[in-house]
Amino acid sequence: MARRPLPRILSNGGAQLARSRELARTAADGATDVLQPLLTIGRGLGRLASAARRRWTETPRDRRGALLFLVASVVLVVALMPYGPLLAAVALMAAAAWQGRDRTPPAPEGPDDTQAKRLSSLYEALVPYFSLAEDPDPLYTHGGSWEKAFPAHEFDDGGRFSHLVVHYPAYFTDGEAAARARIEHLLTAKAGRGREYRFTWDEEANHLTLTVLEPLPTDIAAQRFVTAPGETVLGFTDPGHVQRTLPLTHGEERRDVPPVVWRTGVRSTEPHLLVLGRPGTGTSTLLRSIALQALHHGGDLLIVDGGGTGEYACLTGRDGVLAVECGLTGVLTGLEWAAQETERRLIAANRARQEGEPTPEDTRRPLWLLVDRPSAFAHLSGAEGREDPQSLLQVPLRHGRAAHVTVVVADQLDALGTLSDAVRQHTRARVVLGAAGPDELTAALGAPPQTTPVDQVPPGRGYARLGTGPVHRLQVPATPDPYDDATSDAHRQAVLALLPPRTTPADGERVPDAPDLPDASEAPPATAAGGPATDGTPMPGPETEPVAPVAPVAPKTVPTLAPPDAEEAAREEAERAREKNPVPTLGKP
Numbered sequence: 001m002a003r004r005p006l007p008r009i010l011s012n013g014g015a016q017l018a019r020s021r022e023l024a025r026t027a028a029d030g031a032t033d034v035l036q037p038l039l040t041i042g043r044g045l046g047r048l049a050s051a052a053r054r055r056w057t058e059t060p061r062d063r064r065g066a067l068l069f070l071v072a073s074v075v076l077v078v079a080l081m082p083y084g085p086l087l088a089a090v091a092l093m094a095a096a097a098w099q100g101r102d103r104t105p106p107a108p109e110g111p112d113d114t115q116a117k118r119l120s121s122l123y124e125a126l127v128p129y130f131s132l133a134e135d136p137d138p139l140y141t142h143g144g145s146w147e148k149a150f151p152a153h154e155f156d157d158g159g160r161f162s163h164l165v166v167h168y169p170a171y172f173t174d175g176e177a178a179a180r181a182r183i184e185h186l187l188t189a190k191a192g193r194g195r196e197y198r199f200t201w202d203e204e205a206n207h208l209t210l211t212v213l214e215p216l217p218t219d220i221a222a223q224r225f226v227t228a229p230g231e232t233v234l235g236f237t238d239p240g241h242v243q244r245t246l247p248l249t250h251g252e253e254r255r256d257v258p259p260v261v262w263r264t265g266v267r268s269t270e271p272h273l274l275v276l277g278r279p280g281t282g283t284s285t286l287l288r289s290i291a292l293q294a295l296h297h298g299g300d301l302l303i304v305d306g307g308g309t310g311e312y313a314c315l316t317g318r319d320g321v322l323a324v325e326c327g328l329t330g331v332l333t334g335l336e337w338a339a340q341e342t343e344r345r346l347i348a349a350n351r352a353r354q355e356g357e358p359t360p361e362d363t364r365r366p367l368w369l370l371v372d373r374p375s376a377f378a379h380l381s382g383a384e385g386r387e388d389p390q391s392l393l394q395v396p397l398r399h400g401r402a403a404h405v406t407v408v409v410a411d412q413l414d415a416l417g418t419l420s421d422a423v424r425q426h427t428r429a430r431v432v433l434g435a436a437g438p439d440e441l442t443a444a445l446g447a448p449p450q451t452t453p454v455d456q457v458p459p460g461r462g463y464a465r466l467g468t469g470p471v472h473r474l475q476v477p478a479t480p481d482p483y484d485d486a487t488s489d490a491h492r493q494a495v496l497a498l499l500p501p502r503t504t505p506a507d508g509e510r511v512p513d514a515p516d517l518p519d520a521s522e523a524p525p526a527t528a529a530g531g532p533a534t535d536g537t538p539m540p541g542p543e544t545e546p547v548a549p550v551a552p553v554a555p556k557t558v559p560t561l562a563p564p565d566a567e568e569a570a571r572e573e574a575e576r577a578r579e580k581n582p583v584p585t586l587g588k589p
């Protein structure tokens with residue numbers, strides 16, 4: 001049966017609708033222009049009528065008869081005069097047009113006295129930087145006029161600059177970072193400290209634009225972000241600096257916020273992340289936020305807690321969490337397994353490719369290694385004559401991208417120099433949290449931020465840079481430790497709601513049924529190094545050996561990390577298997 005064409009309105013309805021909408025909008029604009037005089041006269045007649053009504057009500061009752069008589073006499077005279085009604089109508093329209101005119105007072109032009117003083121003082125301060133003795137027609141000269149130097153300026157309600165365009169002479173060395181930094185420093189001081197500014201240099205036009213940045217929102221709590229698998233939200237940034245926004249819930253409210261999204265996986269150009277910050281700036285919080293997102297997308301996690309403060313205890317035994325290690329032995333075992341698992345995945349994937357088969361499912365499940373403060377183990381392992389755990393990260397860092405293994409390392413800002421070359425070379429996604437100087441930021445991010453760092457920042461505030469991209473301001477969503485007494489109830493519930501169910505018992509613990517999942521009331525307090533862990537057994541800090549490393553059990557497709565007693569047997573088993581069927585290894589003897 002021949003197919004009947006769709007009615008035209010359905011086949012190209014979208015274009016037609018858009019055209020009709022455009023026509024309607026043009027017609028409405030035209031009609032408003034044409035009807036403007038009528039609207040003005042109508043408004044004026046209304047004002048005249050209300051003035052007349054007011055006059056009538058204000059007139060005392062005993063004089064109203066006289067007033068009425070006067071009005072009637074005027075009407076009669078006008079009616080009897082030649083062209084009287086016509087002239088009266090014209091006069092009424094003229095009076096209505098006058099009354100109906102737009103009376104909004106025009107905005108005062110130019111700055112007021114205080115603002116002019118500010119502009120003038122800034123101009124004087126810039127003279128030494130933007131003038132040369134040999135310049136025959138200097139734009140900046142002592143006692144000169146600022147009008148040409150500042151083509152645009154806006155002030156906020158407090159009288160401080162909110163926007164400023166500075167015109168500078170062409171000979172100013174705006175290509176030199178040091179020269180720019182001097183000007184930016186001066187403008188920051190003059191425009192008021194404690195706020196963040198963005199400086200945009202237009203080298204073609206010799207213009208520098210200063211924009212005041214709004215503080216980033218600090219009230220975004222952990223929640224399910226609308227992202228695709230392989231995408232991780234690091235935090236939120238300024239509107240207009242990233243392509244997309246994420247719909248978020250904030251209590252009853254919904255809003256769209258621009259995220260900094262980090263892409264991992266085989267096509268990622270920044271497959272691993274390094275997070276740096278001073279203590280208390282929120283690095284563990286960011287790792288927790290990443291962990292919850294990774295678990296949501298079906299990843300497996302191995303967590304190394306070098307801080308030893310039990311900040312990841314809430315993740316122990318959860319579905320998808322292979323282990324949370326905080327003692328040197330456990331960390332070495334876990335990372336050794338991760339290196340071997342990376343190799344195994346690569347070999348299995350290569351074999352499958354050579355045989356023309358799709359890569360096996362168990363090589364594609366994302367594996368995340370979240371390593372908090374590896375530098376804490378460097379000293380300990382040296383003292384004990386054991387391997388530095390960082391050296392075990394080399395294989396996952398080097399080959400992790402192809403094997404769906406992602407490494408996230410967090411450490412203190414001043415530990416950057418003590419991190420291994422592999423960590424520094426392969427972590428092309430970078431985050432710095434907390435207050436940091438321009439040199440520290442440049443060293444950590446590879447480029448200075450375009451905004452002025454401020455001394456006081458809330459926890460979780462910092463900068464992110466993905467590969468060679470721009471440096472973004474960043475605010476990490478609040479993802480506190482739910483077992484910390486200081487955590488607010490709303491935040492605790494938000495994090496607990498995102499945790500997968502517990503499927504593996506911590507040592508000596510019963511697996512709780514789903515309704516038994518810990519809630520805020522039964523959550524144990526955060527533990528200090530060596531203090532009791534969630535299950536009541538001692539949780540060893542980095543300086544102590546673990547009593548019994550967590551026995552991680554891998555779900556479904558992931559090889560099981562065996563506890564130490566079973567470990568030896570598993571090793572021997574693997575050794576026997578290898579002897580029977582030797583396979584080449586990558587990067588390891």
Ligand SMILES: Nc1ncnc2c1ncn2[C@@H]1O[C@H](COP(=O)(O)OP(=O)(O)OP(=O)(O)O)[C@@H](O)[C@H]1O
Nearest residue numbers: 278279280281282283284285459460476477478480
């Ligand atoms: N994004 C955030 N929003 C709100 N509060 C945060 C945020 N990040 C961190 N905090 C709060 O700041 C405090 C320190 O955070 P966190 O433990 O993550 O810092 P840290 O850098 O890991 O410090 P340390 O290494 O000393 O543990 C905590 O009370 C935490 O709740």
